[in-house]
Amino acid sequence: MSKREKKYLELELRDYPAVLSQASSFYDVGYKIVFRYLRLKEAGKWQSTDNSLLAVAAANMMVAFELYFKSLILLTKGEYETGHQLKTLFQELPDEIKVTLDKKFEILKATAKGNFPIIKRNAPVYIESYNPWTQNISLSEFLDIHSDGFIEWRYQFQTRFTKTIYADFSLMHVLYLCIVDVLKNLPVIREDEVIFEPNIKNHQ
Numbered sequence: 001m002s003k004r005e006k007k008y009l010e011l012e013l014r015d016y017p018a019v020l021s022q023a024s025s026f027y028d029v030g031y032k033i034v035f036r037y038l039r040l041k042e043a044g045k046w047q048s049t050d051n052s053l054l055a056v057a058a059a060n061m062m063v064a065f066e067l068y069f070k071s072l073i074l075l076t077k078g079e080y081e082t083g084h085q086l087k088t089l090f091q092e093l094p095d096e097i098k099v100t101l102d103k104k105f106e107i108l109k110a111t112a113k114g115n116f117p118i119i120k121r122n123a124p125v126y127i128e129s130y131n132p133w134t135q136n137i138s139l140s141e142f143l144d145i146h147s148d149g150f151i152e153w154r155y156q157f158q159t160r161f162t163k164t165i166y167a168d169f170s171l172m173h174v175l176y177l178c179i180v181d182v183l184k185n186l187p188v189i190r191e192d193e194v195i196f197e198p199n200i201k202n203h204q
Contacts, residue, residue, distance in 0.1 A: 101139060148165075
């Protein structure tokens with residue numbers, strides 16, 4: 001390990017509560033946008049021109065997952081990871097954490113919120129009218145679809161016209177609940193160190 005890498009690792013180990021709190025804040029922003037969509041849709045006030053807000057929600061939630069995965073790697077392996085790909089970061093987790101997340105995902109996806117949208121984009125952002133995978137996908141398959149989510153949703157022209165990208169907010173929330181449960185059960189975590197859950201009622 002280089003001196004630079006060692007310095008980053010020491011900083012991350014010292015500041016991981018702040019990093020986890022930041023991850024929760026990113027997720028909270030995205031979650032609030034999704035709930036705004038649900039309220040406006042129910043009132044018949046959501047316009048297709050508002051769909052870009054859901055792209056903002058997706059980008060925020062994806063960066064939250066990135067920070068959660070990096071924190072789990074740091075806390076369980078003492079390693080500092082870079083990069084944005086969720087699938088790659090997931091593969092770096094200890095086997096027992098991966099197995100736990102897989103099992104929890106399989107259990108919780110059956111309770112996924114059916115009214116949460118799935119968004120799709122190859123040029124404009126629009127709300128998918130059906131579930132392209134009917135939620136019968138594994139966590140590994142979900143991560144394959146969403147692995148580059150932060151890169152793809154943060155900047156509309158990054159992948160414009162080159163590929164179709166998705167964000168399934170129901171399954172994203174399932175993954176969030178799985179990660180939070182794993183974090184809460186890590187022996188290095190103290191309840192008074194970090195706010196794990198968004199400050200929103202009925203978030204589960």
